[in-house]
Amino acid sequence: MITAVSLNPSIDKALTIERFRYGSMNRVMSTRRDAGGKAINVSVVAATLGAETRCAGFLCRENGRIIENRLMAHGVQSEFVWLEGSVRTNLKVLDAEQGVVTEFNEPGVRVNAQDLAEMTELVCRLAEDSDFLVLTGSLPPGCPVDYYAQLIRAVEGIDVKCALDAEGEALRRGIEARPCLIKPNRMELEMAVGRPLADRAGVIGAAKELARRGIDFVAVSLGAEGAILTDGERTLSSPGLHVPVRxxxxxGDSMMAGMIYGLMAEKPLEEVLRRGMACAAASVMAEGTRLTERSTYKSLLDDVMIEEV
Ligand SMILES: Nc1ncnc2c1ncn2[C@@H]1O[C@H](COP(=O)(O)OP(=O)(O)OP(=O)(O)O)[C@@H](O)[C@H]1O
Ligand SMILES: [Mg+2]
Known part of the structure; x- marks a missing residue:
């Protein structure tokens, strides 16, 4: 069982207008609304691959159904700590004439110490029958920056592995608690090690450094340039698949889901990276907010090139 923790879900609303006029009335041509959030994405993709998956997190009474419905549609179980108010909206306004997107991201509903205590209790309870706990996404207002680290430490005595995909200080503090897997992108890795990384060799060095600090698997995603994965002893590099980018x-969330799917099956390092790469590429090929299709994922597995570095 994979349990993904969603502390700050969002409803992504996309508006298309002919031409964006700042300070004027803009007529909307079309609207789209999707349940968003990184943990939601990981659960949906992991379920698509065939893993037993659940999502735990904070949700708001007013409009939380949209999130619940998306999870249900993908066969993801869910358990929430319910909050008053409404799930934040992340608004994307597409100017059709210029092809430019302007984004407005809300911070989310504030949580208090009682909410966080309930969350920690929920996560510890669900960790009992989970193989992996996935901690990913932004933290809501009121949530301490080391909360992911707190959760990793809270489940230390439980037979569950933690995967962390966060940025900035949340990642840095989380690393100190030694999760099993992390997947920073280049920028997140630079912040984690505190220096710029000029090339692939620099990225590999930094990933190995984090592995030495007690993280079992360090993956670094490099966008179109693929990814690397190290377990401290062996380091693998994949150039990334040439696929039509939609x-x-x-x-990144799909890559996490693919790698965890490999780790759950106790596959060798090559296969873990292969699954991550195929899953990410399949996600890139899907339109808009749609993620990995299982058939696309399967058809890409054999195309993933991996070399030991
Ligand atoms: N343009 C692309 N072409 C091919 N593959 C891509 C492309 N962009 C991303 N990928 C695949 O997806 C993986 C993850 O992408 P990326 O490094 O951008 O993650 P990220 O920065 O964590 O993204 P996010 O957190 O926004 O989902 C890459 O390692 C690669 O395999
Ligand atoms: Mg990411």
Missing amino acids: STVGA
Whole structure:
């Protein structure tokens, strides 16, 4: 069982207008609304691959159904700590004439110490029958920056592995608690090690450094340039698949889901990276907010090139 923790879900609303006029009335041509959030993405993709998956997190009474419905549609179980108010909206306004997107992201509903205590209790309870706990996405207002680290430490005595995909200080503090897997992109890795990384060799060095700090698997995603994965002893590099790029939304989340799917099956390092790469590429090939299709994922597995570095 994979349990993904969603602390700050969002409803992504996309508006298309002919031409964006700042300070004027803009007529909307079309609207789309999707349940978003990185943990939601990981659960949906992991379920698509065939893993037993659940999502735990904070949800708001007013409009939380939209999130619940998306999870249900993909066969993901869910359990929430319910909050008053409404799930934040992330608004994307597409100017059709210019092809430019303007984004407005809300911070989310504030949580208090009682909410966080309930969340920790829920996560510890669900960890009992989970193989993997996935901690990913932004933290809501009121949530301490080391909360992911707190959760990793809270489940230390339980037979569950933690995967962390966060940025900035949340990642840095989380690393100190030694999760099993992390997947920073280049920028997140630079922040984690505190220096710029000029080339692939620099990225590999930094990934190995984090592995030495007690993280079992360090994956670094490099967008169109693929990814690397190290377990501290062996380091693998994949150039990334040449696929038609339709939308990179959730590519990193799909990669996480693919790798965890490999780790759950106790596959060798090559196979873990292969699954991550095929899953990410399949996600990139899907339109808009749609993520990995299982058939696309399967058809890409044999195309993934991996070399030991
Ligand atoms: N343009 C692309 N072409 C091919 N593959 C891509 C492309 N962009 C991303 N990918 C695949 O998806 C993986 C993850 O992408 P990326 O490194 O952009 O993650 P990320 O920065 O964590 O993204 P996010 O957190 O926004 O989902 C890459 O390692 C690669 O395999
Ligand atoms: Mg990411």
